[in-house]
Amino acid sequence: MRVLSRMNKSLLVAFAASVVSVSALAQGWPTKTVTVVVPWPPGGPSDIAARPLSKGLTENLGESFVIDNRAGGGGNIGTAAVTRAAPDGYTLLITSSAPIVINPSLYKKMTFDPLKDLVPVTNLLRAPLVLVVSPTLPVKNLKELMAHIKASNGKFSYASSGNGTPQHLTTELFSSVTKLNMTHVPYKGSAPAIADVLGGHIPMMFDSTIAIMPHIKSGKVRPIAISGAQRSPLLPDVPTFAEAGVAGIESYAWYGLFAPANTPKDVIAKINAEAVKVMKQPEFTKIRSETGSDFVGDTPENFSKFVQAEAARWGKVVKESGATVD
Template identity: 90%
Template sequence: MRLLSSTSKSLICAFAASVVSVSALAQGWPTKTVTVVVPWPPGGPSDIAARPLSKSLTETLGQSFVIDNRAGGGGNIGTAAVTRATPDGYTLLITSSAPIVINPSLYKKMTFDPLKDLAPVTNLLRVPLVLVAGPSVPAKNLKELMAFIKSKNGQFSYASSGSGTPQHLTSELFASVTKLNMTHVPYKGSAPAIADLLGGHIPIMFDSTIAIMPHIKSGKVRPIAISSAQRSPLLPDVPTFAEAGVRGIESYAWYGLFAPAKTPKDVIAKINAETVKIMKQPEFTKIRAETGSDFVGDTPENFGKFVHAEAARWSKVVKESGATVD
């Protein structure tokens, strides 16, 4: 019988120790404060998911989950920080889809590859976008709006909450499908874009139900069509684009939970299980109802497939529309 060399024994022991270490990390996690990076300004749509989730995780797991808003670069700055963090479950990311599946196609230089450098945990919210017209636009439905835009002979602008956002790309998809000539006017967030829309300085914009619903309810903006496959319970009288006569425009603003790549799978599984459990509780159910989101809690594997499919989809939209970062 051949004896193992001392080197082989050392390697086996080291491997066994690493397996035990990873397992122990998953069982004990969390033993200290967890930082949840949100790569957007405080109070934005991502916070709507991040803050109640962090609060519930703190209460459930007995360790603090602290929000760290790191805005800038269309979400790239905060997201990049997470990709560089130690993959131990103590730095997480909650973000909209932009830096994950849109920015890689829009930005010429990216310091990270979100599909390789991040580990998907679960989707949190998925909300449709609404095309709304401001007080300066006489159109009352999609057909009238399209005719109004065409009558401007290219002298027509639309607002978005920022270059590379789902709002921007959905607008470009709309322009591409309908062959309408419009100029993009990006803003630094939904709030200033909506302010100019209400003031009559910009005629139309796409925005998520999260941001635009209060202004629709107040009657200050007119909803034209919604980007979901079916009508939203929040806006039962607003048609989908397909119902309004334009097919090929289905789009959502989604918000997901990620960890740095190479975070142990057992830790990812525990974060996922605790998060999905919270998503089924009354507080989060209320948030879903108020934002018009379906329940989208999923396994890390399925969420990963969804993210890859979204990246391929928006890459095609960017290429076909010629969209760029302004």
Template identity: 80%
Template sequence: MRFLSIDGKQLAFALAASVVSISALAQSWPNKTVTVVVPWPPGGPSDIAARPLAKGLTESLGQTFIIDNRAGGGGNIGTAAVTRANPDGYTLLITSSAPIVINPSLYKKMTFDPLKDLAPVTNLLRVPLVLVAHPSVPAKTLKELIAHIQSKQGSFSYASSGNGTPQHLTGELFDSVMKLKMAHVPYKGSAPAISDVLGGHIPIMFDSTIAIMPHIKSGKVKAIAITSGKRSPLLPDVPTFAESGVAGIESYAWYGMFAPAKTPKDVVAKINAEALKNMKKPEFQKVLADTGSDFVGDTPENFGKFVQAEHARWGKVVKDSGATVD
């Protein structure tokens, strides 16, 4: 009994020391450079969210937050690197939804499980997608476009910024709901996909308001419908899919911040609080306004529930469409 008592005291002491250690880690974070991995090429939408936030965190916390672009594998390469990093708050991830909630269903082999190997911190941006067409396409409304696609009897194609992206899966969702039998043409990013649509080589595509807005404003493509639940203030004359008579096509490209799993909750909570504080500053608010995004900062718990729901939703879309990249 004596030995059990000593062991019990030692265990209690160890647990108390562990709690104090975790609390101290949260209080001292950050005391060195923080690396923010963006698993996409520089200049993309994830960068648009990451860079002003990293700048704001650097200024407010007095430690450097550096962006590390690690592109490849549909976002899987950079994301996997974060899952292997020390869970101490000094390696973070800012990414689109693809490697988190789409790729697990799209790829037959994944080296990580984003739901188990990452800790959600907060949502950063949530932007709608716009269905656009080359001016030569003889349709001004969604109803007219659907009739035109159906008249092609399976010989109609659409572009996307890559396999597994929200743009690709939203196209698959549209194709499945309306039974259009379109062919998917994936590109390595929005820029080359947009280039081929502008050139008339591909008739239509879905893309985020971030990427496609300048080309809509210039008249180089025409906006047919938007995937948000309500009209965007950036495109007040463009109807939603629901307004156009097509239900079930509400879709967003979202971008979030994550930490490695097992990062102490106190540390995640501090990162979350600092991120939300900086998201309310003018520089990040301008990003929200320019992209047509509402403020979507959230608690780690609520963001985690959102990620779980998105994982289930897009997993069903992948399954129903039969899409795969392996």
């Protein structure tokens, strides 16, 4: 009995020490540079969320939050790197929804399971997508665009920011609903896709208001319709798809903050609290206003439920559209 008692005391001491250690980790975080992986090329919409957040965290917490752009594989390469990182709060992920809730249904083989290998921390931005065309295209509304695509007899191409991105899947949804035949030209990120649409090399693409608004304002692309349930205050003259005569197309681009699975809950809670604090500051508020995003800062628990619902939703879209990258 004395031996058992000693063992119980030892276990209790060890447990107490581990609790104190985790709590101390959360209280002390961060004590060194934090790497924020963005699994897309520099200049894309994920950067629009990542850079002001990282800047705000650096200023508020006194340690550097450094952006590491690791593009490739439709966001899978950089995301996989985060799932393999130490779960200590010093490697974080800021990404669009693609590698989290779309790619698992789109790719036959994945080296990670985002719903198991990552912890959702908070949503950062959520914005509708806009269907835009090159000004060289002789169309001014959705009806004219659909007629033009139909007349091209399968030779019409569209750009996207990569296989499995919301931009890609929203176009596949549009193609499925309208029964239009188009050729997908994927790029490694939103920035190079937009560049080719601006250059007139590709006639059409969907992109978030976050990425495309500067080019709409400058007249370098022509907006046709928006994928939100209501018109965007940024584009009051651009109709929703339902208003333009095509029901069943509602889609949003969202960008979230994640950490490796098994990161201590106290650390996740602190990261969440500090991120939401930055999201309420003037610089980030300005970004939300300029990109047409509502405030979407949330608890890890609520964001996790949102991510799971999105995974089910986009999995259904992938199956029904027949989209694949393999």
